[in-house]
Amino acid sequence: MKLDATDVALLKLLQSDSNRTVKSLSEQLKLSTTPIFERIKKLEREGLIQGYSARLNPKKLGLKQTVFVAITLQGHTRSYLQKFTDQINNFPEVVECHRVSGSFDYLLKLIVKDIEDYEKFIISKLTLLPYIGNVQSLITLSTSKETHEIDLSQII
Numbered sequence: 001m002k003l004d005a006t007d008v009a010l011l012k013l014l015q016s017d018s019n020r021t022v023k024s025l026s027e028q029l030k031l032s033t034t035p036i037f038e039r040i041k042k043l044e045r046e047g048l049i050q051g052y053s054a055r056l057n058p059k060k061l062g063l064k065q066t067v068f069v070a071i072t073l074q075g076h077t078r079s080y081l082q083k084f085t086d087q088i089n090n091f092p093e094v095v096e097c098h099r100v101s102g103s104f105d106y107l108l109k110l111i112v113k114d115i116e117d118y119e120k121f122i123i124s125k126l127t128l129l130p131y132i133g134n135v136q137s138l139i140t141l142s143t144s145k146e147t148h149e150i151d152l153s154q155i156i
Contacts, residue, residue, distance in 0.1 A: 066140040070104040
């Protein structure tokens with residue numbers, strides 16, 4: 001799908017606050033509500049907008065520890081990869097799972113209550129998977145930037 005400047009401006013506004021009304025979007029973009037509504041529906045149909053959600057504050061919810069886990073599998077067959085991702089997708093602590101190149105096969109991002117909860121995750125879930133080879137944990141000490149917004153200036 002080819003995006004024009006209005007599509008990009010609309011995506012920027014929705015990305016910064018998806019709770020905006022069509023009316024406020026149309027006022028900001030200086031278009032009537034009908035074309036804005038139709039553009040949003042088209043962007044959703046085309047898969048550029050995957051959904052809407054509230055950004056929660058993990059620390060306010062008592063989830064104070066972020067851990068990145070680099071994993072190497074024992075094998076690299078399609079079966080191993082599929083079994084691993086099927087299992088990982090069932091672990092609610094894992095908020096991101098990326099297949100990566102380099103020394104590791106996967107990089108996971110976990111959000112847990114504390115280090116003790118992370119240890120429970122390792123002992124009672126991750127190390128029970130039979131195809132895990134090597135696990136390296138990277139404990140987050142602090143976070144200086146965290147965003148889900150994509151720099152849209154790159155696409156026009």
